[in-house]
C-alpha cells in the first residue's frame with residue numbers, strides 16, 4: 091500500500107473519468123472534484139472502504155456519474171440475494187454471484203461449473219426475479235424427470251413468495267389434455283416461466299417466436315446440440331431472423347476458409363474484404379437482442395460449426411470442464427485367478443459404490459454374466475445400459491452396490507452418470523479398447539483412421555506412405571469438428587459401400603481401400619503382430635486388432651473423481667490386465683495425456699487409508715449438495731479469481747491447462763474461463779504496457795510542486811494508443827486534430843483504455859483479482875498501473891508471479907499471492923522519468939549543436955559517456 095501518491099492518471103476517476111492519483115484509486119475513492127475530501131478525511135468517514143460506502147458518500151457530497159451504474163448493480167444484486175435467502179435459505183455462493191452480476195449487466199455467457207455450485211438453483215431464482223418484474227424466462231433441460239423436478243420446485247418457490255407468477259411445464263409425462271392446456275398457455279403468453287425438455291424446442295419452437303423472453307437457460311447444451319438446428323432455433327427465439335443467422339454463419343465459414351488460403355492471393359484479398367463487411371454487419375446485429383442466454387455444458391464437447399454462432403452473435407464460446415483434472419489412484423492387478431474371480435475379490439475388498447467396466451468387444455452379455463457372478467457372491471450388482479436405466483436410480487439410492495456396464499466412449503456408464511457422492515471406485519475387467527478386423531467389415535470412420543495409423547507405423551519406406559499421411563491428416567481434421575450425427579451417417583454410407591460423392595466420402599473410402607489392402611499384406615500383418623502396444627488375436631479364422639482406448643479409460647475412471655465445490659474427490663481405479671501389450675499401451679498413452687498418472691500394483695496399496703479419504707470426500711459432497719455447508723465456509727473452499735497476465739498467448743496457454751475454456755469476447759479482447767474445483771478462474775491479458783508517461787502536461791509529463799496543484803513531483807500517465815494502419819504508438823492525441831493518428835491521420839486506432847475498461851468489468855465479477863504480470867521491475871509497474879485502476883472494482887486484489895508457464899507453476903502462483911513491491915514500482919517510475927527528462931533535454935541539446943533532429947541521447951549511455959570523457963581528461 092502506498093502512503094503518498096506516486097502518479098496521476100488522466101481519465102482514471104471512477105466517477106467522472108477525469109484526472110486522479112493512484113493513492114485515491116488505491117483506496118477506491120473518486121477524484122477530489124467528485125469527492126471533495128482529502129484521502130485521510132474520506133477514509134476517516136468511510137472507515138473500511140467498500141463500494142456501497144464510496145457510492146453513498148459521493149452521492150451525499152457531490153454527484154454520481156459512472157458510479158450510478160455501480161449503485162444500480164449493487165442494489166439489484168442485493169435484491170437477488172434477498173430472494174435467494176428467502177427461497178433457498180442462504181445468500182448466493184460466489185460463483186452464483188458472478189453469474190448474477192453478468193445477467194444483471196445483460197450479458198450472455200456459458201457456465202462451466204463443478205458439482206454442487208447450484209447452477210439449477212441459480213436459474214430458478216433468477217427466473218423468479220425476472221417474473222417479479224413481469225418478464226419471461228425459459229429453462230430448457232435435457233430430460234423429462236429434470237423438467238418435473240424443476241417445475242415442482244418452482245411451484246414451491248412461487249407459493250413461498252405468495253406472488254402471482256405463472257409457471258408452465260411441458261414434457262412427455264403430461265396427459266394429452268394437460269399437454270393441450272400447456273400449449274394453449276404458451277401460445278397465449280399466459281406464463282412467466284416456461285420449463286421444457288430440449289425435444290420441445292425441436293418440435294414446437296415456432297410457438298415461442300416473438301414471445302420476448304428476458305432470460306433463457308440451456309442446461310446441458312450437449313443435449314441441444316444433438317440437432318445443430320437447435321442453435322438456430324434458440325437464436326430465433328431471441329429475436330434473430332433466419333436470414334441474419336445465415337449471414338452470420340457465412341461469416342463463420344469464411345473465417346474458416348481464409349485459414350486455408352495463401353495470404354496475398356487474389357482469393358484471399360477478396361475473402362478478407364468480405365469478412366470485414368460481414369463482421370461489421372454481425373457486430374451491429376449482436377446488439378440487437380435484449381434476451382440473456384446462459385448455456386451450460388455437462389461433460390460432452392460441443393461440436394460442429396453452428397455452435398460458433400454463439401461466439402459471433404452473443405460474444406461467448408462454450409467450454410467444458412477438464413477430465414484431465416483428477417485425483418485418482420490408478421492401479422493394476424495381474425490376475426492369478428480367472429478375471430471373474432478377481433473382480434469378486436476386488437469388489438469384496440472395496441465395498442459399495444463400484445463401477446465395473448467390461449471391454450466393448452465382450453459386450454453386454456459378459457456384463458450380465460459378471461453381474462450374476464457378483465450376485466452369487468452376495469454383492470448386489472446390476473447391469474447398467476442405455477436400455478436398463480432403472481439400475482442407475484437404485485444405485486444412486488444405495489439399493490444396488492455395483493453397476494456393471496460397457497467401456498465405450500459414448501456409453502451411458504462412461505458419460506451418463508455423475509454421482510460424485512456415490513461412486514467410490516472403478517474396476518476394469520480388461521483394458522478398454524477398440525477392436526476391428528483386418529478386413530474392416532465395419533468401416534466406421536474412426537476404425538478406418540485407427541487402422542491406417544497402425545499401418546502407417548509399420549509400413550516402412552513404401553511408396554504409399556505419402557498418400558497415407560495426407561489421408562490421415564484429412565481424416566483427423568474432419569473427425570475433430572464433425573457432429574456425431576454426421577459421422578454416424580458417413581459410417582452408414584461406407585458400410586453400404588456406395589460410390590463416394592462428397593470430398594469427405596472420397597477421403598474415407600480411399601483410406602478404407604488402403605487399409606484393407608495393406609492389412610492383408612503378409613509382411614505388414616507380421617509387423618503388426620510384433621507391435622508393442624497393440625494386441626492381435628485370431629478368432630474364427632479372422633485376424634483382429636485391439637488398440638488401447640485411453641480416452642474411454644480417462645472418462646470412465648473419471649466417474650470416481652469429480653470436481654465439486656471444495657476440490658476434486660479422491661477416486662480409485664483398478665485395471666485387471668487381460669493383455670500385457672494393451673496394458674503397456676494404455677499406461678504409456680495415459681502418461682502422455684496426464685503427466686502425473688502412474689499405475690501401481692493394487693495389492694501393494696494401503697487400502698484402508700485410501701478408502702477413508704474416499705469416504706471423507708463423499709461426505710463433504712453430500713453436505714454441500716444438501717445445503718449443510720455454510721456459504722461462508724464454501725467461499726473458503728471455492729473462489730472466483732481473475733488472473734491478469736501480460737501476453738494474450740500466455741493467457742490462452744494457461745487456460746488450456748485446465749480443460750477447454752469458455753471464452754467471452756469484446757472485439758478482439760478475450761477472457762478465458764475454467765474451473766478447477768478450487769477456483770472459478772478467469773484469465774485475461776493486458777497486451778503489455780497499458781500506460782505511459784504523458785508528453786504535454788507539466789515538465790515533460792511530470793507535475794512540479796509550486797507550478798501544479800501537487801505537493802511533490804508526480805508523473806502523469808495516459809493510456810497507450812496504437813495506430814493499426816501505420817503502427818505508430820503514442821500516448822496523446824493532438825488537440826486540434828481530435829481522435830486520429832498524429833502520424834497518418836487514420837481513425838483506426840487501438841486504445842489500451844478499451845482493454846482497461848474490459849478488465850475493470852471482469853474485476854467486478856470476482857472475489858479476488860490476481861495481477862500476474864511478468865516477474866520483473868517492469869512487470870511490477872505494468873501490474874501496478876492496472877491494479878490501481880481495478881482496485882475500486884475488485885473485492886480484493888493482490889500480486890502474484892510465476893517464472894514458467896506450466897500447470898504446476900500456475901497453481902503455485904494462484905495459491906501464493908503477495909502484496910505489491912513498492913520499491914520495484916518506485917524504481918521503475920524513476921527510471922521512466924529519467925529516461926524522459928535526460929532523453930528529452932539532452933536530445934534537444936544534441937539537435938541545437940548538430941542541427942540533426944533524429945539524434946537522441948539515452949538515460950544510461952549519456953552519463954557513462956560523460957564519465958569516460960571525465961576520466962579521459964583526468965589522464966591526459
Ligand SMILES: [Zn+2]
Pocket residue numbers: 103104105106107108120121122123124125
Ligand atoms: Zn472524478
Ligand SMILES: [Zn+2]
Pocket residue numbers: 813814815816817818831832833834835836
Ligand atoms: Zn497512423
